[in-house]
Amino acid sequence: MQFCMLLNRVSGFFQRIKKPTTWSLALLFTLLSQQSFSVDVDRWQYNMTEGVTPVSRDVYGLHMDIFWWCVAIAVVVFGVMFYTMIVHRKANGAKASNFHESTLLEIIWTVVPFVILIIMAVPATKSLINIYDHKEGDMDILITGYQWKWKYDYIGSDVSYFSSLSTPQNQIRNMSTKGVNYLLEVDEPLVIPIKKKIRFLITANDVIHSWWVPDFAVKRDAIPGYINETWAFVDEPGTYRGQCAELCGKNHGFMPIVVEALPQAEYDTWLAAKQAETLKLQELTNQTFTFDELYTQGETVYNNVCAACHQVNGEGIPPMFPSIAGSKIATGAINGHLDIIVNGSKNNPAMRSFSGELSEVDIAAVITYQRNSWGNNMGDSVQPIDILRFKESGGE
Amino acid sequence: MSAHHGPAKGITRWLYTTNHKDIGTLYLWFSFAMFLLGGAFALVIRAELFEPGLQIIEPEFFNQMTTMHGLIMVFGAVMPAFVGLANWMIPLMIGAPDMALPRMNNWSFWILPFAFTMLTSTLFMDGGAPNFGWTFYAPLSTTYAPPSVTFFIFAVHIMGASSIMGSINIIATILNLRAPGMTLMKMPLFVWTWLITAYLLIAVMPVLAGVVTMMLMDIHFSTSFFDAAGGGDPVLFQHVFWFFGHPEVYIMILPAFGVISAIIPTFARKPLFGYASMVYATSSIAFLSFIVWAHHMFTVGMPVAGELFFMYATMLIAVPTGVKVFNWVTTMFRGSITFETPMLFSVAFVILFTIGGFSGLMLAIAPADFQYHDTYFVVAHFHYVLVPGAIFSIIAAVYYWLPKWCGNMYNETMGKAHFWTAFVGLNLTFFPMHFSGLAGMPRRIPDYNMMFADWNMLSSIGAFFFGASQLLFLFNVIATIRNGRKASDQVWENPEGLEWTLPSPAPYHTFTAPPKIG
Structure with missing residues (x-):
């Protein structure tokens, strides 16, 4: 009903305008104004952020300087x-x-741009x-790019975790309303003190990634087998x-980065809690x-980690x-199943080792889930301690 | 056999031809077909990016589309179009009867359809088409590539062989077949820019062949050129690739400079302002193109000395490029200007290519590049130099020389309609990309946050508009060939160049006796 009213109004609007240019502009306007988002996003943003570090402000200054030089030259030439x-x-x-050929003019228009370039090159x-x-920095964080998530290791403490996209598939598939941080939100952000x-020591586990936080003006490639370094000093x-x-x-397009910068005291509290959590996880292995x-835990792990490639339906x-549904591995001997998750596939590099990425509890859970879902009906399960023993035996 | 026999009948005319005009025509039609195919892929991308969320295609296929769009446009549309123009125009411009190596000419064209059929067929293979971007960085393109990568490598080899043969032919023709009196410094700039381009091609196509062969070895023969685990280095790939890639972008723009330098004097009714300085500027750009490649890699973690060197060298390119732009503007100054379709496209070229040059200068500033790199700002930049740069110059060349080729004049109203729709469409498509890039949108992503939504919707609308405008071009050209009104021999008002001394259409064989150069 509402749709019909809208149609009437729109067509009435178009009947009143005759000129094709006005007509097409109006069409454009209608389309754009229909882009109403249920959340309040910062629309029509057109420039680089100044950011929150001395370096990012510096870079922003350079960007604006060179931009205004270009504008000035454009005004003259155009x-x-x-x-x-x-x-x-x-x-x-x-x-x-x-008239043609003028040595003086040629010299002027070679020298003047050259001088402008030098003025820009200095800053x-x-x-x-x-x-x-x-x-030396105050602290070091090792960042590792994985297909398609980031791993953060706090060097000098045993805190280490993965950070991956937390936007639900429903939003991506347009089945529910997109949140304000659509595709820019993660399950566990990187936390740093201000x-x-x-x-930042940056590397990758599989292919090349690039770790970019515009507010820090930090973009550095994560290259497998090599470690790059860069740094940030966050003010706010x-x-x-x-x-x-x-x-x-x-x-x-689905591996965002979120950094939370906290005052030192809050950061210390967060770090202590994180360390306690790590210890607790190690204890769980023996339970x-x-x-x-x-099975329940496995379903969560599967949808977070495996479904990106193997799909939610397996x-x-x-x-x-x-496919995992009905596959030889998921319906075969349990050791084969353990092997491919702990050691990765020998033939297909897309299936990497998940030994460091998933805890023993998570591996046990996800194997149990995979062997008992989508028509796989093995009825068996493994315990975290089995995973640990498998690893300690050299993964044979 | 008489020296003045006409073309053979039927399909064999095209299959066996060694005539530079026939081969030029083949190249041009082929490149137009590739332009439409690559354009269709671009429209798939823009359709998916019309709104946030995944609507039409899966991310896996999206990556195949960006890869194929880039490869087809670079190797299938722009490069063969310029070779086609070279084939048609160089012998006419220097007073030669044909290209120096006519049989090789046939061969270098006819391997192209095979290369592109193979490349396109990967879309139907298990695992899909190449999905690692037209820059195909290892190890995404080696260890993690779909099986079709081998076909991609073979196709690139064939394209490279075709380009190298084409370049040898162009160099041999220019250096050996000039009419008596046509000294190097009397050659039209289009011939000069192509001579320099041909040298660039011979220098860098083997490098491309080398890098894809190293990939092939890594994939099938257990070498580790690009794999750190075996002592290799993924960044080595990028160095070798961009050593090819940067001269490659000049390969796509230098002949365009030649075309514009021919058209602007004709419609300003005034000689080119600084012929010699244009030749020297082109040579300097060609030289500099070899020492700036790592500006594509400012974020890989080069030492600071390397960053500085490549930043300075890149900024330096602005000087000879500026010389060119100033020359065109001064050529127009105090002329008697008319705005026929070729001139409209040429003027748009100068303005929009300069805008692409400005964003290029911004990208050269290494610290700022840390923010621009791999965002839509870069996409805006290179589309501004390639679309209103390379493509507009090709379109301008077609409108400019089509009457000479087919003997018929195109319809000016339709030509102008094509220009204005293309002009509006392309700016609507690519200008907003500057903004989405600066706002923080990375390139090569199938979905994005709503903060980028408005710019993307504008870009998508513009892209379909621009695409539709090219169908008008196709219609224009066919209508001109089939029933355009007869063109005069001179076509334009006192244009300069030997080609205008010939009848329209240019006979199948021309300059069998060398012309007299005044």
């Missing part, structure tokens, strides 16, 4: 051009003169040397969001779980991402 296009047209009776060099200041020089507490900036496969506990996208 000014002359439009002047000549309006005044010197044949239709206005302009007679062509025949750019200064900030670059500052960005490359690799002096007013400290944080050194807050939540800062970025995305992977190097094509890394299917879910490249025995019921089938239902494992059918995968063959041949790169094989």
Whole structure:
């Protein structure tokens, strides 16, 4: 009903305007104004952020300087051009003169741009040397890119965890309303203290990724087998969001970065809690779980970790991402199933080892889930301690 | 056999032809077909990006589309179109009877359809088409690639062979077949820019062949050029690729400079302002193109000395490029200007290519590039130099020389309609990308946050508009060939160049006796 009213109004609107240009502008406007989001996002943002670090403000300054130089040159060049296009047209009776070649003019328009370039190169060099200041930081964080998530290791403490997209599939598939941080939200953000020089050591586990947080003006490639370093000194507490900036496969658009910068005291509390959590997880390995506990936990793990490739229905996208439903491994001997998750596939690099990525509890849970879902009906389960023994025996 | 025999009849005319005009025509039609195919892929991308959320295609297929769009446009549309123009125009411009190596000419064209059929067929293979971007960075394109990567490598080899043969032919023609009196410094700029381009091609296509062969070895023969686990380095791939890739972008723009330098003097009715400085500027750009490649890699973690070197060298390119733009503007200054379709496209070229140059200058500033790199700002930049740059110059060339080729004049109203729709469409498509990029949208993503939604919707609308406008171009060209009104031999008012001394249409064989150069 509402739709019909809208249609009537729109068509009435178009009947009143005749000129095609107005018509198409109106169409454009209608389309854009229909883009109403149920959440309040910052629309029509058109410039780079100034960010929250001394480096990012510096970079923003460079960006604006070079931009205004370009505008100035454009005004001169396009000014002359439009002047000549309006005044010197044949239709206005302009007679062509025949002048060409002028050494003086040629020298001027070679030297002037060169001088402008030098004026720009000086501050750019200064900030670059500052960005490359690799002096010891107050703390080091190892960042590892995985297809398609980030791992953060706090060097010098045993805190280490993965950070992956937390936007539900329902929102991506347009089945529910998108939240304000759609595709820019993670299950566990990176947490850092403010007013400290944080050194980031960046690498990757599989393909090249790139860790980018615009508010820090930090973008550094994560390259498998090599470690890059960069740093940030954050002034203000807050939540800062970025995305992977190097094509890394299917879910490249779905591995955001979220950094939470906290005052030192709050950061210390967070770190202590995180350390306690790590200890607790290690204890869980020795516990025995019921089938239902494992199955429920397994479903969560599967949907967070495995479903990106093997799909929620377990059918995968063959041949790169094989089906688990009815597969030889998931319906075969349990050791084969353990092997592929702990050691990865020997034939298909897309199936990497999940030994470091998932806890023993999670591996036990997800194996139990996979063997008893989508028509797989093995009825068996494994305990976390079995996983630990399998690993300690050398994974045979 | 008489020296003045006409073309053979039927399909064999095209299969066996060694005539530079026939081969030029083949190249041009082929590249137009590829332009429409690559454009269709771009529209799939823009349709998916019309709104946030996944609507039409899966991310896996999205990556195949971005990859195929880039590969087809670069290797299938822009490069063959310029080779087609070279084939048609270089012998006419230097007073030669044909290309120097006519049989090789046939061969270098006819392997292209095979290369692109193979490349396109990967879309129907198990695991899909190449999905690692047109820059195909290892290890995404080696260890993690779909099986079709091998076909991609083979296709690239064939394209490279075709380009190398084409370049050898162009160099041999220019250096050996000039009419008496046509000294190097009397050659039209289009011939000059192509001579320099051909040298660039010979220098870098083997590098591309090398890098894809190293990939092939890594994938099938257990080498580790690009795998750190075996002592290799993924960044090595990028160095080798961009050593090819940066000269490659000049390969796509230098002949365009030649076209524009031919068209602007004709419609300003005034000689080119600084011929010699244009030749020297082109040579400097070609030289600089070899020492700036790592500006595509400012974020890989090069040492600061490397960053500085590549930043300075890149900024330096602004100088000879500026010389060119200033030359075109001064050529127009105090001329007697008319705005026929080729001139409209050329003027748009100068303005919009300069805008692409400005964003290029911004990207050269390494610290700022840390923010721009791999965002839509870069996508905006290179589309501004490629679409209103390379593509507009090709379209301008077609409108400019089509009357000479087919003997018929195109319809000016339709030409202008094509221009204005293309102009509005492309700016609507690519200008908002500057903003979405600066706002923080990475390139090559199938879905995005709502903060980028408005810019993306504008881009998508513009893209379909631009795409539709090219169908008008196709219609224009066919209508001109089939029933355009007869063109005069000179076509334009006192244009400069040997090609205008010939009848329209240019006879099947021209300059069998060398012309006199005044």
